[in-house]
Amino acid sequence: MADVTMRIWRGDATGGDFENYTISQNEGEVVLDIIHRIQATEAPDLACRWNCKAGKCGSCSAEINGKPRLMCMTRMDDLPEGTVTVTPMKTFPIIRDLVTDVSFNFEMAKRVPALLPPPMPEGGYRMFQQDVERGQEFRKCIECFMCQDVCHVIRDHEENKVNYAGPRFFIRYAELEMHPLDTNDRRELLKEELGLGYCNITKCCTEVCPEHIHITDNAIIPLKERVVDADYDPVAWLGRKIRRRTKKTAAEASVQPAP
Amino acid sequence: MFNYVPEMFRAETAETEEEGDKWYDDHTAGRRPPELLPRDEVARAINTEVKAGRGSPHGGVFLDIASRRTPEYIRRRLPSMYHQFMELAGVDITRESMEIGPTCHYIMGGVQVIADSAATAVPGLFAAGEAAGGLHGANRLGGNSLSDLVVFGRRAGMGAAEYIEAGDVATSFNMEEAEAAVKGALDPLNREEGENPYTIQHDLQEMMQALVGIIRTGPELEEAKDKLDEFTERVKNISVKGARAYNPGWNLATDLPSMLTVSRSTALAASLRKESRGGHTREDYPNPDPEFAKFNFALSSDGGNWDSPISAAQSPLLPLPDELKALLEEAH
Numbered sequence: 001m002a003d004v005t006m007r008i009w010r011g012d013a014t015g016g017d018f019e020n021y022t023i024s025q026n027e028g029e030v031v032l033d034i035i036h037r038i039q040a041t042e043a044p045d046l047a048c049r050w051n052c053k054a055g056k057c058g059s060c061s062a063e064i065n066g067k068p069r070l071m072c073m074t075r076m077d078d079l080p081e082g083t084v085t086v087t088p089m090k091t092f093p094i095i096r097d098l099v100t101d102v103s104f105n106f107e108m109a110k111r112v113p114a115l116l117p118p119p120m121p122e123g124g125y126r127m128f129q130q131d132v133e134r135g136q137e138f139r140k141c142i143e144c145f146m147c148q149d150v151c152h153v154i155r156d157h158e159e160n161k162v163n164y165a166g167p168r169f170f171i172r173y174a175e176l177e178m179h180p181l182d183t184n185d186r187r188e189l190l191k192e193e194l195g196l197g198y199c200n201i202t203k204c205c206t207e208v209c210p211e212h213i214h215i216t217d218n219a220i221i222p223l224k225e226r227v228v229d230a231d232y233d234p235v236a237w238l239g240r241k242i243r244r245r246t247k248k249t250a251a252e253a254s255v256q257p258a259p
Numbered sequence: 260m261f262n263y264v265p266e267m268f269r270a271e272t273a274e275t276e277e278e279g280d281k282w283y284d285d286h287t288a289g290r291r292p293p294e295l296l297p298r299d300e301v302a303r304a305i306n307t308e309v310k311a312g313r314g315s316p317h318g319g320v321f322l323d324i325a326s327r328r329t330p331e332y333i334r335r336r337l338p339s340m341y342h343q344f345m346e347l348a349g350v351d352i353t354r355e356s357m358e359i360g361p362t363c364h365y366i367m368g369g370v371q372v373i374a375d376s377a378a379t380a381v382p383g384l385f386a387a388g389e390a391a392g393g394l395h396g397a398n399r400l401g402g403n404s405l406s407d408l409v410v411f412g413r414r415a416g417m418g419a420a421e422y423i424e425a426g427d428v429a430t431s432f433n434m435e436e437a438e439a440a441v442k443g444a445l446d447p448l449n450r451e452e453g454e455n456p457y458t459i460q461h462d463l464q465e466m467m468q469a470l471v472g473i474i475r476t477g478p479e480l481e482e483a484k485d486k487l488d489e490f491t492e493r494v495k496n497i498s499v500k501g502a503r504a505y506n507p508g509w510n511l512a513t514d515l516p517s518m519l520t521v522s523r524s525t526a527l528a529a530s531l532r533k534e535s536r537g538g539h540t541r542e543d544y545p546n547p548d549p550e551f552a553k554f555n556f557a558l559s560s561d562g563g564n565w566d567s568p569i570s571a572a573q574s575p576l577l578p579l580p581d582e583l584k585a586l587l588e589e590a591h
Contacts, residue, residue, distance in 0.1 A: 012504070030347065040457035044508025045501025054343055073346055096505040 001025050004076065006034055008046070009087040012096045019043075020083075025076055031086065032060055032071035035098075047097040055210060058144035062098050063087045068146035068208045089149040102145050104154075104161055108169050111194075115176055116184040131180050137218060138175040140211040141168065147205035147215060153198045164195035167205035167215045174219035177226060191227045196220070299398050299538045302361035306473050309360075319360030325353055361473060365399055366521070367538055368392045368528065371557055371574070376418030377411055380559075383422060387415040393555060397537025446497075447512035453498025456511040463490055463518060471526050476542045480530040487523050491566050494519060516565035523569055528556045531571055552576075 006021045021038045032050055039046050051057040053072045060071040065085050076084070092100035147167035154160050165173065173190060176182050190196040203216045213219075230236060305320050315321055324333055330353035334341050337352070344350040344357055369392030370379050377385045388408045395403060422428070447453070470483035494515045499508040534548035535541050557574035560567045579587075 028348065039507055040455070040461070044455065044457060044499055044511075045506045047505040047507060054339075055346070056339060075347065099505055 001027065004034065005083045006038065007083050007085040008035075008038070008098070010043075010046070010097050011094065013094050016094075016097075018085075027077075029076050030072055031062075031064055031069070031074045031076065031079075031084065034076065034084075035071060035086070047095070047099045049099050056142060058142035058210075061089055061144045061146050061149065063089060063149075068149045070144060070146075070210050073210060089145070091149045091151070091155045092145070105143070105145050105148060105166075105168060108165050109172075111165070112169065112172055112176070113184050113186055113189070115179060115182050117181040118183055125181060127180065131178075134178055134218075135175045137213055138171040140213055141171060142211060143168065144210060146208045146210070150204045150208045151199075152202070152204070153195065160195060160198065163193060164198055165190075167199075167220065169194070170196065170199070170223060171213060171215055171219040174223050177223065187227045187230050190223060191231065196223055196227060199224075297398055298364070298401075299540070302473050303540060305359075305361050315358045317358055317360075319358050321356040322359045323356035325355060330354070363468075365389060365404065366392075366525075367395050367397060367399055368525065371555075372411075373418075374411075374577075375414065376421065377415035378418050378422070383419075383428060385415040385419050385422075387411040397539060444513050447499045448501075448503070448509060450496070450498040453496045454493055456497050456499060456508055456515055459490065459493050459497065459515060460511060460518070463515075463522065466490075467522055467525075471522070471529060474540050474542050475529050477530065477533075480526055483526045484523070484530065487519065487526060490522075491519055495566075520560075520565050520569075524558045527558060527569055527571060531556055 001024070003022050004025050006023060007018050008021065010016050010019045021042055023034060023037055023042070025034060025037075032048075032053060035046065035048050039048075048060065048062070048071070050060040050072065052059070055070055055073040058070075061068060062071050063069070063086070064071065064074055065079065066087075068089065071086070086098065088094055088098045088100045089102075092102050092104060095101050145168060149155065151166055153164050154166060170190075173186055173194075176184065177186060199216075199220055201216055201221065205215045206213070206217070209215060308314060308320055309318055313320075324337070328336075333353045340357075341352055344352045350357060366389055369390050370386040371393065372379050372386050372391045377387045377391065379386050388411065389404065391411065394407055394411070447456070466483065466486050470479045470486070497512045497515065499506070499512050501508065503509065529539060529541075532539055532551060533541065533544045534551045535545050536547045536551065554573040554575045556571045558569050558571050561570055562568065
């Protein structure tokens with residue numbers, strides 16, 4: 001096969017530039033194979049993060065020809081002919097070359113209020129299969145953080161990072177909020193501190209998700225509806241004026257104690 | 260013969276309860292498809308087929324699930340496999356067969372630990388999971404790696420906490436040794452001329468695959484030992500460029516000595532184990548030898564450095580604790 005020219009961003013927090021590498025390729029290879037070949041032959045100090053090479057660990061996120069992709073799941077023969085450009089994720093601070101500091105996400109993870117189930121009755125609870133499946137879609141997340149990378153709310157507005165959980169965590173919130181046994185109420189938090197309203201449903205996150213999670217449709221929009229229901233429904237507003245708002249208890253929700 | 264096959268696999272292929280029982284009770288009457296044999300048997304079978312010239316175009320064999328299960332079932336039960344074959348190879352496993360081949364998957368050997376605390380022979384060092392050896396015998400069963408981590412990871416944590424609470428922790432260390440270790444790590448960066456670590460890693464992988472691979476023979480293992488001495492010299496002459504921050508070439512340079520320790524230990528133990536057992540197959544000793552079932556080979560470094568000579572001693576297997584023996588008897 002013909003050699004390919006790779007245009008790769010090299011540098012660190014102080015700055016950097018593109019470097020071109022012309023390198024051999026074989027049938028069926030992915031971008032990560034080519035990066036490894038550049039490391040092995042021309043640039044042993046080219047930094048990139050990777051682990052499983054099977055699209056399951058979420059480590060090798062980068063921007064390939066400007067689009068967030070997993071390097072291990074992007075086949076060279078799927079890319080248009082010509083030079084392939086690889087840059088680090090733009091939303092996160094650079095450590096070196098293709099490696100970024102994604103700790104913003106870990107800080108956001110710490111702020112997620114945990115599942116709060118009611119006391120367990122004898123014999124536990126039995127969960128309906130449809131409730132299991134609803135949460136399982138969000139559990140497919142491999143934390144590649146490409147949805148966070150592509151989201152313009154933080155990609156183009158650094159100042160929003162203190163007040164925006166981002167798509168990855170909106171699916172986590174959705175999973176918890178939709179869990180039939182959960183009694184925590186995160187709606188106020190989502191509205192006031194985690195910027196749910198900043199999302200204007202451009203679906204970029206859904207488009208880049210390597211696990212094909214319907215982030216916008218199945219998580220963000222239902223969350224927005226819940227927040228809106230709580231806040232702008234006149235009956236609920238009146239009810240809140242009269243008594244403190246409480247979420248449905250598990251006993252009232254769809255889950256029934258196991259026989 | 261099949262009583263060690265996990266329940267979920269048995270349920271996967273037995274079409275009736277009677278069939279499942281038949282496998283369970285009468286191990287000679289089993290009608291088990293070859294892909295559900297233990298890993299080592301599957302790997303050897305593939306190797307034999309490919310060597311006999313009956314392999315697939317890329318030097319493997321074909322594995323088919325499409326003819327046995329519906330597309331919905333395959334997508335639901337094997338989502339990752341479906342996704343990976345589809346995206347990386349353009350193969351739809353709900354309609355066509357997969358091309359597969361054996362690969363290095365897991366190391367059954369590892370650092371010898373005390374089972375209750377996961378403590379190693381080095382005071383204050385604890386090991387759990389694939390780094391530790393002995394738990395899985397000669398052939399790990401599917402799924403047991405995770406339970407190993409959960410159980411022995413916890414024990415290692417508790418062992419480490421107890422060690423600290425007992426107050427035996429070393430409060431001083433040998434500065435000269437520390438300085439020598441730092442110098443050793445930095446040598447590849449300071450060396451002007453030398454070999455590329457990636458070339459050495461690649462050559463090491465090729466050599467180990469060829470001579471210490473799935474099917475082993477005495478002469479090939481001896482050849483591997485000689486070659487590993489050459490690799491040891493090559494590793495002492497690595498040169499890498501760049502700085503210390505996130506430099507994969509330098510990271511590999513500091514990993515290679517450990518890769519050689521593991522490779523040398525594997526080759527030595529494999530040459531001493533003159534039998535075939537589990538994942539270890541000797542063409543020149545094709546059968547298990549009951550004498551070898553009584554001990555592990557415990558290897559130690561004479562000198563403590565990565566390039567020091569390694570010696571082997573027989574470490575008798577501990578007797579099965581009574582409560583486990585009772586459990587096994589109950590199951591039969």
